[in-house]
Amino acid sequence: MFSDKEAMEKMIEEILLFIRYAVPEEEQVSARDYLELFHEDQFALTVIKEYYRNLPDAREESLLKISVIEQKEQVFLLLLSTANHHYLYLTNDEEGTFLGEYEKGVVDSHILSFFDYPDQKAFSKAHSSTEGYREYLPLERMNERICPSCGTKAGDMHTLGCPVELCPWCGGQLNHCNCRFEQLGVEELTDETKLEKLEEKLEKKGRIAYATEQRPSFLKE
DSSP, rough: OOHHHHHHHHHHHHHHHHHHHHHOGHHHHHHHHHHHHHTTTTTHHHHHHHHTTTOOOGGOOOOEEEEEEETTTEEEEEEEOOOSEEEEEEOSSSOOEEEEEEEGGGOOHHHHTTTTSHHHHHHHHTOSSSSTTOOOTTTTTOTTEEEEEETOBBOOOOOOOOOOOBOOTTSBBBBTTTHHHHHOOSOOOOOHHHHHHHHHHHHHHHHOOOHHHHHHGGGGG
């Protein structure tokens, strides 16, 4: 049996081998440099390995950036970017799965439902641009002072919509309780006007800043 450190070292060796044979020579330095950023981050290494092991559409390109699109429980929907293309991956601490090109959106109904999207059209409308996503930082899943979903630091406010944010009315998770609907007198939040009104009510009530004790229990183990 390998220790966690030995397992990561073995994974890095495998990724380096994939890079050697799957990335153009002029991009290999940038590919190795980016990999080095995550040499202690098993979560990131898992999805990087999946990218290089099965290059999307056999495109030989260096991975340049990993961004977080959605996070729920221990599952992350990630945006992996090269110089010319953007790809969707679904991942947790154990495996990464290629979903397709970003421009085509998510088509799997189970994944859409898991992240609370009624259909592919709703997802594509919410994610029409690759801009604005927060970049995944090395070892951020290990740093308790950083929110694992929106990336805010302890003591600062979550990005509105972050699934970790607590509700100031009931103390539960804001994205899962019914308070936001009850406060607005609606059954769903479907437009920017309603979201703005919700934010106003949250500010008036007193939003709850991120604190380490909010961190999901599966990330504290």
